[in-house]
Every structure is written in structure tokens, then in C-alpha cells.
Amino acid sequence: MKDLETLKELVASITDWKSLEKMSCKPFKPSILHLAISKDAPQLYREEELIQLKNFSNLLSSVESKPKTHNTGQMMTRKRQIEEMPKEERVTPAMIKKPRSIILVQNRPSPDLPAEFKNRVSELSGHDLKFLMHKRLFCSDVKPNSNRLSMPINEIKCEFLTEAEITKLDERDGPNGKGRLVGVEVTVLDPCLREFTLPLKKWSMQRTDTYNLVTNWNSIVSTNKFEEDQELQIWSFRVGNKLYLILNKL
CATH class of the missing domain: 2.40.330.10 (DNA-binding pseudobarrel domain)
Structure with a gap:
């Protein structure tokens, strides 16, 4: 719980791209930290990076949903494979959902246009x-x-x-x-x-x-x-x- 609070405070402190770059590796590789930051500050990432993070999240979810095994070495290898996977293999349209609906914001009267x-x-x-x-x-x-x-x-x-x-x-x-x-x-x-x-x-x-x-x-x-x-x-x-x-x- 304490680690989670520390992560939230860290995410809240990042307000610009320079701060993020100081925490990032080059070239860009998806990570748990980047995933957490992108949820609250997506504007700090480029289009290609956001797509990589989305697919990284999907792959992590698929790993976590599999039955647990005592072979922790295999699990660590699988996670490393995800992070090291070439970009062309990570980015596939079939993995990107296509939401069509818009979540309406508060039901307030529209302002007047000049x-x-x-x-x-x-x-x-x-x-x-x-x-x-x-x-x-x-x-x-x-x-x-x-x-x-x-x-x-x-x-x-x-x-x-x-x-x-x-x-x-x-x-x-x-x-x-x-x-x-x-x-x-x-x-x-x-x-x-x-x-x-x-x-x-x-x-x-x-x-x-x-x-x-x-x-x-x-x-x-x-x-x-x-x-x-x-x-x-x-x-x-x-x-x-x-x-x-x-x-x-x-």
C-alpha cells in the first residue's frame, strides 16, 4: 500500500516532458511506470508510444490471467519477452479496440458562440x-x-x-x-x-x-x-x- 501511494505521488509530480525524459530509458521501452503515468498524463506521450503502452498493458493482462505456476523463471522470461518484443510485433490493429460511443460530460447547457x-x-x-x-x-x-x-x-x-x-x-x-x-x-x-x-x-x-x-x-x-x-x-x-x-x- 505504501509503494502504491509513493507511485501516485511520483505520477502527480510529473508535469512536463523533460521530467518524464529524466526517468525514461532511450530508446523508449514500455514499462509499468510508463503505464501508470500514461493513465493520468497521456499528453506526455507520442502516438507510437501510447500504442506501445496499450499493447504492453494487453499483454501483461494476458500473462496475469493465466493459471499461476511454481516456475517463476518462466514467468520472468515471459515478461522480459514482452518488454523486448520488436515494435512491429507489438503494434497490431487486431489488438486495438474500436470504441464508438462517447461518454457524455456533465449535462450542462451549451455556452453561446460569439x-x-x-x-x-x-x-x-x-x-x-x-x-x-x-x-x-x-x-x-x-x-x-x-x-x-x-x-x-x-x-x-x-x-x-x-x-x-x-x-x-x-x-x-x-x-x-x-x-x-x-x-x-x-x-x-x-x-x-x-x-x-x-x-x-x-x-x-x-x-x-x-x-x-x-x-x-x-x-x-x-x-x-x-x-x-x-x-x-x-x-x-x-x-x-x-x-x-x-x-x-x-
Whole structure:
């Protein structure tokens, strides 16, 4: 029990990537410590690392669920095999679950969107306007080497994707579904109504899957001078079948 409390205090003390790097081995290898940290601070990990940790957790669970044996040497060998397993063997789409449902956050009235955004939606002949979430930017959301905005699915207040888009978020571009995630192209309106085109991807994690705006996110951060703890409202709407997101700076 004391060891568990110590681990919780350690996880709580990690607030940025530099702190995590000091505790990590290079190259990255999944471990029990990384698994515990990723549950409370998934934003500290890259997409490939989160996938490795998810599969590491699945493999550990399968080991622990097997009948106990007195041959402890075999058990230790099995755990070492898991940690030393090549990345291409750890990452298999068949091992990644495909959650479709969104856990609705507190049932509160949606906030009002400022008039300039509503006017722009009307100019674009937009429809299906929805409030998705209130987002406070983490350090990892504004660090140049991260280049992504994370939106945990369990913090999103409503479903905003079509069935076709949900399916596409699980697709990969390599042979046999082993390449990089394809994602869905999204047009993002920043607080000054400038348009940016970014891919939206879904990363599978231990506690909750996360939608992420990637690739060109750094351009939005630098253009708007976003900083850690900046608060945003994120909305969605559609122009025809095309998905748009709105970033309303608070």
C-alpha cells in the first residue's frame, strides 16, 4: 500500500516532458511506470508510444490471467519477452479496440458562440453547429515538438462525426493495416476566423481514446500565440458534408 501511494505521488509530480525524459530509458521501452503515468498524463506521450503502452498493458493482462505456476523463471522470461518484443510485433490493429460511443460530460447547457463566428458559419452556408468541449491547453498542446491538440473523447459533450468518419479514423495507410493512421481532413477556424486544414486522428489509450489535430497544429499555435493554460471553446459545424472546427479563445 505504501509503494502504491509513493507511485501516485511520483505520477502527480510529473508535469512536463523533460521530467518524464529524466526517468525514461532511450530508446523508449514500455514499462509499468510508463503505464501508470500514461493513465493520468497521456499528453506526455507520442502516438507510437501510447500504442506501445496499450499493447504492453494487453499483454501483461494476458500473462496475469493465466493459471499461476511454481516456475517463476518462466514467468520472468515471459515478461522480459514482452518488454523486448520488436515494435512491429507489438503494434497490431487486431489488438486495438474500436470504441464508438462517447461518454457524455456533465449535462450542462451549451455556452453561446460569439456573433462573429455565427456570422461566418452563415456566410459559409454552414449547418449542424455543435459545442464539443471546453479545452485548457496543456504544455504538450503548445510544445513545437508535439505538434498536436489533444481532445479526450470522454470530455466531448456530443457525437459530431459521421459513421464513415468514425470508420476512417481506424484506417491505416500501410499494407495489412500496419501503417500510420489515415485520419479525417478538417478545416479549423482560429479565433480570428482564419482557416487551416489539418488531419484529425484518433489515438487509442489506456483510459480513454483521444482525438488529435496534428501536422499543421504548430501553425495555429504560433499564429495565435497560444500558451499553456490558455482556455478554448471547441465547436463543430458542417459545410455540405465537410467537417469544420471552431476555436473560440476565452
